[in-house]
Amino acid sequence: MTDSHAPRRRNAREDDSTPLLSVTDLRTVIRTAEGPLHAVDGVSFSVRPGETVCIVGESGSGKSITCRSVTRLLPSAAEIVGGELTLGERSLRALPPEELESIRGDRIAHVFQNPQRSLDPVYPVGEQITETIRIHTATPSEEARRRALTLLRRVGIPRAHERIDDYPHEFSGGMQQRVAVAIALAGEPEILVADEPTTAVDATVQARLIELFRSLTDEGTALLLVTHDLRIVSALADRVLVMYAGTVVERGPVERVFDRPLHPYTQALFRSYDATADRESAPPRRTIPADGCRFRPACPHAVERCAGGDQPTFQGHGTDHEVSCVHFEPDADATAVLADARRSSPGRAMEPRRDGEGTQDEGSEGPEGPGAMGEPE
Amino acid sequence: MTGERSSGDSGTPLLSVRDLAVHYPITKGWLRREVGRVRAVDGLSFDVDRGEALGLVGESGSGKTTVAHTLCRLEEPTDGEIRFRGQPIADQSTAERRSFTRRVGLVVQDPHEAFNPRMTVGEAVAEPLVVHGFDDQGRREAIVADLFERVGLSTTDTDRFPHEFSGGELQRIAIARALITNPDLIVADEPTSALDARVRADILDLLDGIRREHDIAVVFISHDLDVVRRFCDRVAVMYLGEIVETGRTERVLSEPKHPYTRVLLSAVPALDPRERTHERPLTDVIPDPADPPSGCRFHTRCPAVIPDPDVTISPEAWRSLVRFRFTVEVGEIPPELAVDSDEPIAHDLVRRTFDLPERLEDETLQAAVDGAVAALAAGDEREAVERLKAVLTTPCERREPAVETVDGGTVRCLRYESDIDASPPGR
Numbered sequence: 001m002t003d004s005h006a007p008r009r010r011n012a013r014e015d016d017s018t019p020l021l022s023v024t025d026l027r028t029v030i031r032t033a034e035g036p037l038h039a040v041d042g043v044s045f046s047v048r049p050g051e052t053v054c055i056v057g058e059s060g061s062g063k064s065i066t067c068r069s070v071t072r073l074l075p076s077a078a079e080i081v082g083g084e085l086t087l088g089e090r091s092l093r094a095l096p097p098e099e100l101e102s103i104r105g106d107r108i109a110h111v112f113q114n115p116q117r118s119l120d121p122v123y124p125v126g127e128q129i130t131e132t133i134r135i136h137t138a139t140p141s142e143e144a145r146r147r148a149l150t151l152l153r154r155v156g157i158p159r160a161h162e163r164i165d166d167y168p169h170e171f172s173g174g175m176q177q178r179v180a181v182a183i184a185l186a187g188e189p190e191i192l193v194a195d196e197p198t199t200a201v202d203a204t205v206q207a208r209l210i211e212l213f214r215s216l217t218d219e220g221t222a223l224l225l226v227t228h229d230l231r232i233v234s235a236l237a238d239r240v241l242v243m244y245a246g247t248v249v250e251r252g253p254v255e256r257v258f259d260r261p262l263h264p265y266t267q268a269l270f271r272s273y274d275a276t277a278d279r280e281s282a283p284p285r286r287t288i289p290a291d292g293c294r295f296r297p298a299c300p301h302a303v304e305r306c307a308g309g310d311q312p313t314f315q316g317h318g319t320d321h322e323v324s325c326v327h328f329e330p331d332a333d334a335t336a337v338l339a340d341a342r343r344s345s346p347g348r349a350m351e352p353r354r355d356g357e358g359t360q361d362e363g364s365e366g367p368e369g370p371g372a373m374g375e376p377e
Numbered sequence: 378m379t380g381e382r383s384s385g386d387s388g389t390p391l392l393s394v395r396d397l398a399v400h401y402p403i404t405k406g407w408l409r410r411e412v413g414r415v416r417a418v419d420g421l422s423f424d425v426d427r428g429e430a431l432g433l434v435g436e437s438g439s440g441k442t443t444v445a446h447t448l449c450r451l452e453e454p455t456d457g458e459i460r461f462r463g464q465p466i467a468d469q470s471t472a473e474r475r476s477f478t479r480r481v482g483l484v485v486q487d488p489h490e491a492f493n494p495r496m497t498v499g500e501a502v503a504e505p506l507v508v509h510g511f512d513d514q515g516r517r518e519a520i521v522a523d524l525f526e527r528v529g530l531s532t533t534d535t536d537r538f539p540h541e542f543s544g545g546e547l548q549r550i551a552i553a554r555a556l557i558t559n560p561d562l563i564v565a566d567e568p569t570s571a572l573d574a575r576v577r578a579d580i581l582d583l584l585d586g587i588r589r590e591h592d593i594a595v596v597f598i599s600h601d602l603d604v605v606r607r608f609c610d611r612v613a614v615m616y617l618g619e620i621v622e623t624g625r626t627e628r629v630l631s632e633p634k635h636p637y638t639r640v641l642l643s644a645v646p647a648l649d650p651r652e653r654t655h656e657r658p659l660t661d662v663i664p665d666p667a668d669p670p671s672g673c674r675f676h677t678r679c680p681a682v683i684p685d686p687d688v689t690i691s692p693e694a695w696r697s698l699v700r701f702r703f704t705v706e707v708g709e710i711p712p713e714l715a716v717d718s719d720e721p722i723a724h725d726l727v728r729r730t731f732d733l734p735e736r737l738e739d740e741t742l743q744a745a746v747d748g749a750v751a752a753l754a755a756g757d758e759r760e761a762v763e764r765l766k767a768v769l770t771t772p773c774e775r776r777e778p779a780v781e782t783v784d785g786g787t788v789r790c791l792r793y794e795s796d797i798d799a800s801p802p803g804r
Binding site: 058059153154160205228233258273275 | 436437544573574575576577578600602603606607640641643644645646647648649650651653655657658660661662663707708709710711712
């Protein structure tokens with residue numbers, strides 16, 4: 001509706017501002033009958049106030065486990081085995097469960113794909129919102145009810161004053177998701193962690209939720225959003241993390257990643273949105289390796305050095321845009337992969353480039369020096 | 378969309394649907410007295426030719442899944458007629474009915490729910506053959522093995538159980554099962570909604586290859602316009618049980634005629650992060666299919682709703698005033714106005730919140746809007762609606778649009794009717 005929601009352009013100084021949430025080298029393991037599964041295997045990122053960070057990946061990429069690890073909302077078979085999680089100055093990793101409980105909802109709130117996860121079927125929705133408000137702040141009940149009504153209106157529940165005492169089952173799926181968002185907002189969280197929040201809702205409802213998320217981040221709430229849908233990323237993200245098999249393979253500002261997807265996996269993902277692209281079909285059922293580059297069995301650019309050891313170190317490619325791929329390492333030649341970047345950019349076919357940021361993809365200069373590599377954030 | 382496309386060899390479309398209606402009674406009390414009807418599908422007509430892929434798109438409550446079930450005879454229509462190869466399916470004898478169900482395959486959204494967990498996938502795929510009395514087990518196994526290869530799986534997979542497969546693999550198996558009876562028509566209900574993008578693309582390629590190779594028609598039900606763009610020859614857009622627009626897929630998706638199609642397309646975020654605008658409907662509330670709006674069912678949300686000839690204000694003023702009217706009417710009161718009932722809201726706040734024009738040329742209109750603002754400020758939504766309803770009148774509310782033929786397709790919108798003085802909505 002308005003033009004004011006272009007991705008934030010963050011300059012270097014802004015990036016120095018203290019992150020609200022920092023995740024460093026997170027490792028989460030799920031115990032299975034076939035042995036431990038490294039669901040999250042060395043993931044690092046940070047989210048600043050008012051910023052939207054999107055984690056994009058397919059099922060099994062570890063994106064959901066990553067964001068559930070933040071407040072340890074994990075299935076019983078899962079366990080965080082390494083890394084650091086910090087909210088402001090506080091380490092979340094060492095926090096006892098009671099303290100974590102008070103942070104959940106108060107400072108960090110979750111929204112899930114299935115709204116029923118957040119809704120209690122035996123209480124009216126208004127009561128669930130007022131309860132959250134009153135847990136987090138000492139609010140008189142009249143005032144809490146008024147705030148609940150305002151929240152229901154804000155998320156777009158029509159005739160909110162008539163519906164505040166209705167039970168969750170009396171709402172449609174799309175309406176339930178809006179109520180779930182209202183409950184999440186009731187504690188006035190600093191960061192909203194949303195896992196596929198619009199996957200089960202209709203297109204026009206999704207557009208409405210996107211507007212709501214934008215207005216929240218405009219007011220300074222941080223948003224960590226997990227999705228498999230590139231269109232949602234395009235609509236909301238300031239920065240993007242692309243995950244594959246428990247690892248981050250590429251990260252950067254949304255415009256740069258969409259203009260020039262660098263990792264062969266990101267490229268494959270982007271091409272699957274283009275009906276006219278000559279796609280290589282992903283042959284079904286492959287074992288995903290647990291070392292080196294996890295994507296190598298399906299990668300058209302795989303070479304011997306992709307195997308073994310840790311995932312390839314992150315290499316910078318322009319401001320803030322980094323990729324974990326051996327072809328971008330200083331002694332390698334990224335020409336072939338960069339050529340694919342050009343034809344994989346989703347907007348590329350339609351319009352000319354607008355940001356005028358150089359011609360290095362043809363020049364085979366590769367990464368922009370060792371200064372840009374190394375540990376994130 | 379009658380006669381919109383010349384059809385197959387004999388001139389008879391493979392599937393022909395006329396005035397299809399499926400209503401569900403709403404009952405009350407232990408006597409189950411009927412107090413109303415959900416008009417899930419309300420007067421649908423369309424044809425599907427041999428080998429053609431028709432997309433049915435729409436949001437919740439549009440009735441698209443009910444159409445799928447009716448085509449597969451999982452539900453019986455309340456009214457109207459479905460003809461398959463020219464013959465009404467309601468008149469089928471038992472034997473004809475059995476042959477019909479063999480000619481129509483169904484692929485559903487969640488492949489995990491489509492299979493019996495205790496049956497091997499090979500048995501599951503062969504089941505329709507057993508049901509249709511195909512007794513030669515050796516031949517059955519050979520057919521199943523051949524189908525598994527055609528859908529990109531290994532013949533050794535037939536002895537495994539559903540839980541051993543990924544969602545994408547199971548959807549391949551579901552396609553194999555739909556193909557085993559050599560159908561002429563596949564009804565696919567959101568077949569790729571539960572799949573990741575790369576797998577989705579693979580499944581669409583597979584389904585597309587198979588339908589072209591065997592000249593199978595597909596009725597493809599989806600809310601995902603990317604998928605429809607990729608797969609369908611023609612598309613029918615549904616809203617609250619009715620088809621509002623049909624046409625060739627490229628045409629409908631690049632030059633939508635109906636305002637609802639435009640809103641639906643615009644709600645899909647662009648793949649360019651710099652483009653973050655969209656055309657909003659007047660209101661977000663999808664009305665109750667049990668009580669659809671009068672006239673054009675989309676009028677409560679339509680950004681192109683037509684003013685009556687005696688309403689003489691600028692299009693911008695009209696748009697902001699009808700938005701005001703329908704927003705209050707459906708109860709989407711913005712949070713800014715949700716204050717304590719004891720203290721009245723400033724009229725100015727109401728005006729700013731709804732972005733109302735400062736002054737209107739028309740005195741009557743001005744008085745009505747002032748009255749509505751005052752009523753809303755005092756918390757009387759009903760009075761506000763009554764005031765606005767009386768002056769912001771539209772033919773869209775009173776008159777049901779007819780189906781007009783436009784650009785090789787159909788559209789159901791008063792803007793395309795010859796006696797209505799309104800130019801088609803354009804960019």
